[in-house]
Amino acid sequence: MYVYDEYDQKIVEERVKQFRDQTRRYLAGELSGEEYRPLRLQNGLYIQRYAPMLRIAVPYGLLNTKQVRKLAQIARDYDKGYAHVSTRQNFQFNWPELEEIPDILAELATVQMHAIQTSGNCIRNTTTDQFAGVAADELVDPRPWCEIIRQWSTFHPEFAHLPRKFKIAVNGAKMDRAAIEVHDIGLEAVKNEAGELGFRVLVGGGQGRTPYVGAFIKDFLPWQHLLTYLEAILRVYNRYGRRDNKFKARIKILVKALGENVFAEKVEAEWAYLKDGPSMLIEAEVERVSKFFVDPAYEALEDQSEALAKLEAEHPGFARWRTRNTFPHKKPGYIAVTLSLKPIGTAPGDITDKQLDAVADLADRYSFGELRTSHTQNIILADVRQDQLFTLWNELRENGFATPNVGLLTDMICCPGGDFCSLANAKSIPVAESIQRRFDDLDYLFDIGDIDLNISGCMNACGHHHVGHIGILGVDKKGEEFYQVSLGGYAGRDASLAKILGPSFAQEEMPDVIEKIINVYVGQRTEDERFIDTYRRIGIEPFKERVYAKNH
Structure with missing residues (x-):
């Protein structure tokens, strides 16, 4: 790092x-x-x-x-x-x-950390895949490029007072685990026919009050011009972005108003003055930054699948956990492990001081002294030896990190909501907990399979409800807290925005509503279909009919 x-x-x-x-x-x-x-x-x-x-x-x-x-x-x-x-x-x-x-x-x-540009109308933290550098499907490690963007954007005088906040994500893998299509700028590493590295560039994605999936405006940007092209996009935004209405100030509104082709033309025109200027990257600089992201001292190990299968036969809990909370590693004999911060009764994403100390100890002993956070509000040990996996699992159980629910219904994204935030219309955490308690049967959760449930307390969408397979939004109705449900969102490749199911619900109704939605899915799915697949095949109407049946 x-x-x-x-x-x-x-x-x-x-x-x-x-x-x-x-x-x-x-x-x-x-x-x-x-x-x-x-x-x-x-x-x-x-x-x-x-x-x-x-x-x-x-x-x-x-x-x-x-x-x-x-x-x-x-x-x-x-x-x-x-x-x-x-x-x-x-x-x-x-x-x-x-x-x-x-x-x-x-x-x-004292430990090389800060809070600079984590708020305000500036370029925020550049995000990426939580498995960056270890994923088997990776074309290129995106972290050096994230660091180059971080160094360029921090304290950049021209972009310190943008029309609104600005978010960039970088993906270096075949799967998009960075949700680049719902960012102000999304960058996807690609190679051209000559094998040269570049980036496919997207602009104008985002959630909040007016959500949009972004538009790809450049299919291949040579890596040397990464910063010059970003500067061109930011300059166009800074010049034409609205400042008279903060609800219409994000770049997504500008791209929509101009049209993606016109916006792209303006970027190209601005880029013509910048592309060969001082922000053009040189190989020496990329190599300098990349040296901070070399592989740790991996050992030559053999795959331990057979030994792990025997342990799974003896310990069903370990089998469940390994199925949900581990991720394939590029190196034989290693595996990436997700520590779930979503046990029942805990606000999603919360971690105690004692748990933080425990995570540090675990990372030192099992993962080369490094760990990652994910946009799904979990923690990752990216470089665990497979032959130490069972021992690690037992230690994770002792510290409350071994809930085998990663990617399942109870592994929900949830903003702090009205319990903390002054902008929120409604509480998020109690709704999350009530749903977790309704779906506390692991056998049933595993049968339901992969599903993203995202909860936001207001239209700012900090809980990413627009891209949840099931999204929940807190709304204010005459001073009372209600919850609007939407279906069909997806944050990965070929992202989609969820559609509102219908009228909102009282807080106490939410577990029943989610259960009815799940029952439609279970009744309608075909073999190996995920919730999002079934939804896209049958549409929203069967869900709407079941949920609102009492009103007919």
Whole structure:
């Protein structure tokens, strides 16, 4: 993973000093709330319903164990003993004291972490596949390219005050596990007929109040021009993006208004002035960054499938867990493991200080001292030896990480909702828990199979409800909390946006509604069909008829 040089470290330390003084002046009444707002947002600080929330940057979801232990210490010393994994692979603290935020940032700086540009109208954390660098279906490791984008975009003076926030995702594999089609810019690594590396470029995706699947505007961008082309897109957005209405300020609105062809023409025209300029990448720079992402010291191992199959026969719980929570590795004898943060009774994505310390210990012993966060709000140990998998499973069970539900209904994405967020129309966490409790039969969950259930507390869509196979949105109806259900969303390749099922439901109805939807799927599916496949084949009407049958 990337390691700061002396310049990086100095920049972060100077930012801490700067923000400490800004916070002091605000608390002393020398800065108004309106003056302080853009300063705190550029440092990841939100004012939520009951307390400040601090969002910590985790570039492309990659952490070392020293950093994880620091997060655990901060959770103990400055928060209520836990942290939250966000859908942009970052960490959040929901209960810090405002006057202690500069101290937290100073603590983070000691382990090469910060909260810069995790909020505000700027380029946010660039995200990627949680299995980057180890996935067997990978064309290229996307992490060096994410790091190049991070270094280019952090403190970029031209793009510090965009019309709205801006999100970039990079995919380097055959499968799209980075959800690039619902990002402001999505980058897919490709090779041309000559075997040269480049990127397929998408713009104008996004969720929120007006969701769109983005449009690919360039089929092959040579890697040398990655930054120059990104600059051209951002310049067009900065010039033409709306600033009079924040609800219509995202780049997706601009692309829709101009049309993808006209937008692409404007980008090409701007790029003509930039493509051979100082932002053009050279091989030496790519090699410099790539050296931070070399493979760890893998051993020459044999595949352990037979031995693991014997253990599965003796331990059905291990068999279930291995089926759901492990992912094939590019190296024989290794496997990637997902630690589920979705046990029943826990807010999805929450992790305690003790669990953070335990994760760090596990990563040191089993995965070369590194771990990842995913946009599905789980944690990954990417480089586990297969012959240590059974021992690891037992340790994960002891620490609450072995729920065998990755990819299943209870592995839901869920924003903090009205329990924390001042923007939310409704609570998300109680709905998630009620559904988890209704579907607590593992045999039934395994029979249902792969399904994405995503919950958002408001139209900002932090819970990605637009791309859930089943999406739930909290809405306000005359001061009361209700929930709108949508079906058919998908965040992978050939992404689709969910369609609203019909009128909204009261909170206590939600487990019954989800159960009826699942019953339609189970009754209608063919062999090996996932929920999204059945939905696309039969459409929304059979689900609507079953769910609203009592109203007819």
